[in-house]
Amino acid sequence: MTTPPQNELFLINPCASYRLIDAIQNSFTGNPFPHALVTLAALTPVSYRVTFINKKIFWKKKDFSAGKLVAITCLTSAARHAYRLADRFRRAGSKVVLGGPHVSALPQEALQHADSVVIGEAESVWKDVLADFEAGRLKARYQGEPLEDFFSPVYDYYRRMEPAFLSRLGLHIDRGCKYRCDFCARISEWCRSIKMEQVLQLVERIKQAPRPFYLRKPFVVFRCDNIFSNPAYTKELFRKLAAFGVDWGANCSIDMCFDEEALRLAEESGCRVLLIGFETIHPHKYKKTSLRQVRSSEDYLTALGNLRRHRIGAVGSFIVGADEDGPADYLKLLWFLARARLWRSYLTLLTPFPGSRLFERLNAEGRIFSFNWTRYNFFNCVYKPKNMPVFSLYLWFYGVCLVSLLFSPQYITMYLVALFLYQLSYHFSYNFVSWLSR
Ligand code: SF4
Incomplete structure (x- = not known):
């Protein structure tokens, strides 16, 4: 018999920069989830219920609740949004860990919005973060050291992934x-x-x-x-x-x-x-x-x-x-x-x-x-x-x-297709209106 998960972990990839621009970009790129967070999910024991939140644009009040561990990764352009989310989760009573390139560069700034920051690559310290969260004594800083074989510990997780999800995620084969x-x-x-x-x-x-x-x-x-x-x-x-x-x-x-x-x-x-x-x-x-x-x-x-x-x-x-x-x-x-x-x-x-x-x-x-x-x-x-x-x-x-x-042949093709569709719709709507007014 499997025991139900005891803890809840939110892994958040915040919207970068202006959210509307992000939404438009996402519609073109298929919105791939960052490998850094997938890796954390892979290293998290089954006693956690893990929820991925990828570039969510609209947040409701009830999304922010107590008792969770919330890990947010952020690039520089996403930092403001990440900090806002972190503040709201902390006010609601959850613990927040921030990481990613921007946080590694400016940990002091990030610490104003988080309980902990992970500096550098997180694999080597993630187990400590979880243990300290469970014990209620998260440290302010965790210094991640790069691992030579960073992928083997998470390989099984990737291998068990749905092929469609893995295909969208792509393969990150080096660092x-x-x-x-x-x-x-x-x-x-x-x-x-x-x-x-x-x-x-x-x-x-x-x-x-x-x-x-x-x-x-x-x-x-x-x-x-x-x-x-x-x-x-x-x-x-x-x-x-x-x-x-x-x-x-x-x-x-x-x-x-x-x-x-x-x-x-x-x-x-x-x-x-x-x-x-x-x-x-x-x-x-x-x-x-x-x-x-x-x-x-x-x-x-x-x-x-x-x-x-x-x-x-x-x-x-x-x-x-x-x-x-x-x-x-x-x-x-x-x-x-x-x-x-x-x-x-x-x-x-x-x-x-x-x-x-x-x-x-x-x-x-x-x-x-x-x-x-x-x-x-x-x-x-x-x-x-x-x-x-x-x-x-x-x-x-x-x-x-x-x-x-x-x-750019790609843009020219897109433009010509759009022009063709416009002409087509114009032609049909014109004929349709003429037919109606006969
Ligand atoms: S070539 Fe290497 S160092 Fe230069 S921008 Fe690309 S990833 Fe960075």
């Missing part, structure tokens, strides 16, 4: 990144990958998920920061993946596009699309990115040509607002996008996230003028740019964003 970008606020810099056989077993599970009619094969999303962080491991994975008959997509750094063997193996294993962080079109000017082996935007075009030869689509992300860039550079960016033939491009404004070297530098120079974390969502300027007033930077940024849509 850390080999680069040290100035603007990146990662918790750990230590690169570690999960065991190959675990990845392959989970891919096998995802294959069992029902798939939409427009997909030829099961599609696996690798949600790691950079699938090419450990090239030897990645190539071995591609070799093994080739036998599985799946398509897949991932984030990767541009060095993979110059590695012929990696590209060939990626193509054979079913790689369909890679999201590449180009960051700037002037890699030689802006040295603090991951692009040391690339000298100019011409090298980017070569890299993209290599991808096309292997029938791999590319999505590119770029950052606007670096100190080194001015109006002429934004025009060059547009010219580059016109020639790059990317599926689509993501343009973001340079954002100094707490925990990044960029934040420390701009803060030390007294150039950050807004500490309203809700604005730290890649689309607001929160610091004084070097080469132009804030208003001009906004004009350039949104201007470049708008014009860049013209070079």
Whole structure:
């Protein structure tokens, strides 16, 4: 006979930034749940009833009750909302633990809204947090240490997941990144990958998920920061993946596009699309990115040509607002996008996230003028740019964003489909009204 759960644990992924924008984004991304919270659920004993709450937009008074343990993870843009939820749960009589990149960077700030904060990766301390909660003596801080084999303790939980849920969640096969970008606020810099056989077993599970009619094969999303962080491991994975008959997509750094063997193996294993962080079109000017082996935007075009030869689509992300860039550079960016033939491009404004070297530098120079974390969502300027007033930077940024849509086959297709549907509905409604008025 199984005993009923004694304790209740809420795992909350709060809305980031403006909630309406978040709701719109969610409708496009399928609202994936963060792996950090799934990992905590996996490490929680069965004596807890675990409830996942993912980007809930509207909260009612009765949602906040006493006696629970509430764990909230937060990115910087979600911090304000996370703090508000934490305050309300604490007022209702529950205990709140905050964690995530923003909390790890600013634990003192987070502690004003929580009973405890977890700094760094939580796996190594989660059992202590639960034991202390049960004993009624939660500590203010728990310092998580990165574990080399961070996935084995939770692997069984993932393996038992519904294939459809696992497919939506994607596979987070590594931690850390080999680069040290100035603007990146990662918790750990230590690169570690999960065991190959675990990845392959989970891919096998995802294959069992029902798939939409427009997909030829099961599609696996690798949600790691950079699938090419450990090239030897990645190539071995591609070799093994080739036998599985799946398509897949991932984030990767541009060095993979110059590695012929990696590209060939990626193509054979079913790689369909890679999201590449180009960051700037002037890699030689802006040295603090991951692009040391690339000298100019011409090298980017070569890299993209290599991808096309292997029938791999590319999505590119770029950052606007670096100190080194001015109006002429934004025009060059547009010219580059016109020639790059990317599926689509993501343009973001340079954002100094707490925990990044960029934040420390701009803060030390007294150039950050807004500490309203809700604005730290890649689309607001929160610091004084070097080469132009804030208003001009906004004009350039949104201007470049708008014009860049013209070079994206994905947006053009969406626009044409919308236009076609509009014409169709106009035609039918016109004929219908004419028929009625006969
Ligand atoms: S390559 Fe990406 S994940 Fe790695 S440090 Fe740079 S921004 Fe962060």
